[in-house]
Amino acid sequence: MSTFDTIPQTRKEALIEILLRLGDDRLIHGHRLSEWAGHGPELEEDLALANVALDMIGHASSLYAYAAELDGKEDEDYYAYFRDDIDFKNIAMVELPRGDFAFTMARQFLFSAFSYFLYDKLIKTVDDEQFNGMLQKHFKEIKYHLRHSREWVFRLGDGTDESHKRTQDAFDEIWMYTGEMFDMDEADKAAIKHNLFVDVTSFKDEWKNLVNETLEEATLSVPDYDQYMFSGSRQGRHTEHLGPLLAQMQFLRRSHPDAEWK
Amino acid sequence: MSDDTKNTEWPLWEVFYQPKDGKPFEHAGSVHAPDAEMALQNARDTYARRNEGIALWIVPSDQIIASTPEDVGPFFDPANDKPYRHPQFYSVPRAVKKRK
Numbered sequence: 001m002s003t004f005d006t007i008p009q010t011r012k013e014a015l016i017e018i019l020l021r022l023g024d025d026r027l028i029h030g031h032r033l034s035e036w037a038g039h040g041p042e043l044e045e046d047l048a049l050a051n052v053a054l055d056m057i058g059h060a061s062s063l064y065a066y067a068a069e070l071d072g073k074e075d076e077d078y079y080a081y082f083r084d085d086i087d088f089k090n091i092a093m094v095e096l097p098r099g100d101f102a103f104t105m106a107r108q109f110l111f112s113a114f115s116y117f118l119y120d121k122l123i124k125t126v127d128d129e130q131f132n133g134m135l136q137k138h139f140k141e142i143k144y145h146l147r148h149s150r151e152w153v154f155r156l157g158d159g160t161d162e163s164h165k166r167t168q169d170a171f172d173e174i175w176m177y178t179g180e181m182f183d184m185d186e187a188d189k190a191a192i193k194h195n196l197f198v199d200v201t202s203f204k205d206e207w208k209n210l211v212n213e214t215l216e217e218a219t220l221s222v223p224d225y226d227q228y229m230f231s232g233s234r235q236g237r238h239t240e241h242l243g244p245l246l247a248q249m250q251f252l253r254r255s256h257p258d259a260e261w262k
Numbered sequence: 263m264s265d266d267t268k269n270t271e272w273p274l275w276e277v278f279y280q281p282k283d284g285k286p287f288e289h290a291g292s293v294h295a296p297d298a299e300m301a302l303q304n305a306r307d308t309y310a311r312r313n314e315g316i317a318l319w320i321v322p323s324d325q326i327i328a329s330t331p332e333d334v335g336p337f338f339d340p341a342n343d344k345p346y347r348h349p350q351f352y353s354v355p356r357a358v359k360k361r362k
Contacts, residue, residue, distance in 0.1 A: 044304035051307050
């Protein structure tokens, strides 16, 4: 018998869904960042990228572990290694190939800025002690991810002609994937009813202001917020990039399901 | 940042960290970074990611004034035969010991 049997089923399902959505964004983004290990532009930045990757995978791991407890799964590895692409609920932005360093920093900045406002609101709202405790712990690291990527956007945008061009290209390319961060569906609304999530559109203006200020200071032009936006990833309609990522991430565990670190 | 591509190496910075409140800063090592803010972040990622300290100092390496190997003789050797400069050289009176 689990201690969670006392939680009403609808609340439990809503909570699991939110834990997995947050976890999937962070696991997939973290995996993309981990692809930089050994390829960073400088030794110090190589370490920084690996640190951020580990932070994000760590966030995913704790969110999954709680979901597994609620969901009666053995452990968090189930969600990372034994689901197929259609079951992953991450937004497409985080599954895009890592690209060059400018692309990596542009994406990190846009996503960390979103996470910053999201977690800030979630911490004030989430009515679940264990979940809220995790959010508070992750929030400190998110602040650092935002600071690190934002400082790089300034330097790359307002750097050489080459770095400026690459950074502008990166923001232009990612732009159509930013809309998904602010998409809301029935699962979000169900979680909001139980005080387990927030209306993400409520902080869209704050996010936009930070993005506008940052890009302006970095001498970059802000792409059009009203352009066509990709959507559907949270419901499992992903880009062609997620499958190969999962194949690489999952194959070892699936080939040797009982393997252990010795 | 300048467009100067002749020297692509970032400047070197020395990193000092404070292990705990009130403790002296200790030298951790050095990092390369394009400017002060990035030096601070690189120092954090290189030397303070395993809970080593609670504060960091970053100093441009070329701002450190260092003694040279030639200074070893005149600077440090004379102290070799002057044990009386250590407090341990003096025996502590019994009355003081008792008070401990």
